[in-house]
Amino acid sequence: MKRDKKLKISSFVISLIIMLFMQSFIEDFSYKVYTNENIEISQSEPASDYSDNFKINSIYIGDKLLDLDKVEMKGWTKSKTDTGYPVQTNGYSKGNKLSIKPSPGLMFNKLSVNFETSPKYSTAVMTYLKDHTMTMYASSSDNRSYVDIHYTDFVSILTQTLIFIGSIVLFSFFIYNLIRRIEEASDKKKEILYIGKDYILNFIILGVSIFGLSKLKAHIPEEKYFTFFHAPYTYQDLILFVSTVFLASLGMKSIYKRKSNIKALDITNWILFILNPFMSFYILESAYNPNFGSMELIYILINALILFLIQVLIYIVIRKKRLSMIFILVLSIAFGIANDALYILRDSPLIPAFLGSLGVAADVAKDTVIELNGHSLMAFSLASLWLLIISSINEGKIKISKISYVKQLAGYSAIFALITVVSVNYFIKQNGVGVNLWRPSRTYYVEGSPYSFYRIFANQILTAPKGYDEKEVEDTLEEYYNKDIGTKENKKPNIVIIQSEALADYYGKGNLKLSENPIAFQRSLDENAIQGNSYVSVLGGGTVNSEYEALTSVPLTFFPLGAYPFQQYVKEGHTSVGRVLENQGYNTFITHPNKPTNYSRQEVWPNLGFKNIAFLGDYDNSPESFESTNSFMKDSVAFDKIKEQFENKSDDKPLFAYLVTMQNHGGYTSNVPGDIKVLNENNGDDKGTSHYVNLLKKSDEDLKNLVEFFKSYDEPTILCIFGDHQPQNYDIFMKLIKSSDNYTNKDVFYTPFTIWANYDIDEEKDVNMSLNYLTPYLLQKAGGIKLSAYEKYMLDMHKDYPILTTKQIFNNDGLEVSKDEEFQKRNNKLNSLIYYEMKQDTKSDKYFNEASK
Structure with missing residues (x-):
């Protein structure tokens, strides 16, 4: 008995010395x-x-x-x-x-x-x-x-101190039990082998942790210190801290091995089982979320509940607490690090749509340097600590009959499915809970990754329209495939579409007083020209949704409210005007003078069939190329990129070019001088109105130069320019126009469009249509081009319902008909056609991506 006490004291002293030695190398450990x-x-x-x-x-x-x-x-x-x-x-x-x-x-x-x-x-x-x-x-x-x-707080210091003290005590248990086991064993060599087998998992986890930390560190540029427990730790410090907890985990394992109190250990297992979703969620958010400390308690509980439900489901299937806990932890840290990497690479965390393009992402990743910030290393360190703890638990085999197993699994699965269905249909979809898909990180930061990911996934599930009948859809499309719409038989012209950032037409509206029309040239085009307004579903932002409608002719009304199809639904083979024209011998080109990661365009555009693509890095990036007042690429430079494509045409194939401009993007700075004056009183602050209208004037002058270029171009070419949405400061313009803030959707959810050709086309004025009709309308007016069956159908839809947006739906008499029974029938039929295409069955290509008869 006396010797046993000495052994315990000796074990404690050895453990204390080792722990003190290790932490002495950590400069800012705990109170230090x-x-x-x-x-x-x-x-x-x-x-x-x-x-x-x-x-x-x-x-x-x-x-x-x-x-x-x-x-x-x-x-x-x-x-x-x-x-x-x-x-x-x-x-x-x-x-x-x-x-x-x-x-x-x-x-x-x-x-x-x-x-x-x-x-x-x-x-x-x-x-x-x-x-x-x-x-x-x-x-x-x-x-x-x-x-x-906010400096290193008491909780952080207390946590580190408790871990240190706990490690001393636990590791002393390991030393004590190790010596006892060897002393009491009849075959000491064999017992040492058994001991090695007992602790091999802990050593494997330590090795994987150190290997993982080294790999992550290689992706963190020039980081010397990492914030760990609100203190600066070096990479070496992190290794030492993980090693300290590793030694403690050996002690935990030795306690479990003694089995002195099975009931107490089982209670401990269940406590860890309940704590694991909370720890996993904390680790996940720590990897990327700078605002986690201010997250509301309700979101913490919801996210932990989601992880807990998944953990319980896995446990019921495999009957192993430890493995189910490890699965949730590994899933969480992988999710967190992916969020960190994607936020740096794509300005977006992981959303469900990215999972559908893993193949493309893998190809892109081959030539991409993946970067991380120090938070990922810190989170991985925490994950390693927690993994060492939960991997040390021991649980006996659970004996259960097959009938009981099946009953429990079926019962929980039913409950799990019921919770999912109820939450999707009653708490997410029907309550219209919004998710910021323009900047998903804003939702993730506030509400947490698991919950945000789940909400986005639930909102993007497309269900068949009421009464959907595939045979009926195919019959309709076949009818339009064979329908003659009187296509002109002239030579296929080149086509240029310019999606002009924040292009709006406020001149001469209400009480707004401008010294001149900012888009005077565009609106002056009358010979071989069509003038009108394009009605849109976005305002002050959301460029990509207007882009989607123009490229695909699919209205946003088909999707759940708040959807961003580029981020959610565009998979390989998706319909686009580019595919229809390529099917008729066109070369295609699409460009945007900004980052390729904006709205995942580097993946989405190829999925829409575009091969010739240019982003900011493909332009002249000298300072002269950027607008001095807001640092965005000038329209003149972007238009030169279009000219370059036509100057370098090397074959007889016609060319389709699509440009998404950047110059007129907000924000707009107050009182920027320019040729155009806003003559309304502004009390010393014009709130960016002068800045905006003078940017428009520059764009208009650049458009004039582009039109002059095509006037002398020796091939038939048709050009269309439209605005993606009104500017960010539209509210200021509306108040000037109305002399109040009493304006409606009809006043702001539209932009100007102009079609002009360097050959004879039918001229029209005051044409109103929503963006989903614009490209079929343009192709028909261009002549010489065959439309797809779907585009023909959209032209017929346009005759009866020329405005079809998420904000307003009007018939050809100018009446709002969103709740009209006849419209509901027609819209349901349209949705059935789109749903048929969204299934991505290759047989839909005939009607959506190929020229019809």
């Missing part, structure tokens, strides 16, 4: 972050001779004013006041800084610095915890501002 770190404020080098002074009026820790006697100053001077505040630089000098030793009070409070700049362009930089940098710049009218920082 308060003894080894400083908070520094240094003035930035001034941009001019008139911006060199920086003043700090106060520094508070919580509600307590920081004693300046505890602050090391170089180049800063105190005031002759009781407190010494304010302190100021009185001119910039290299090396000037305030150095603050963080006090324990920062565990429970924030540090607030109230400062003042004079003149207003001087700045300073606050650095803390090595990897945190905060620029201090006062932009308010009185040049005053403040910054708050």
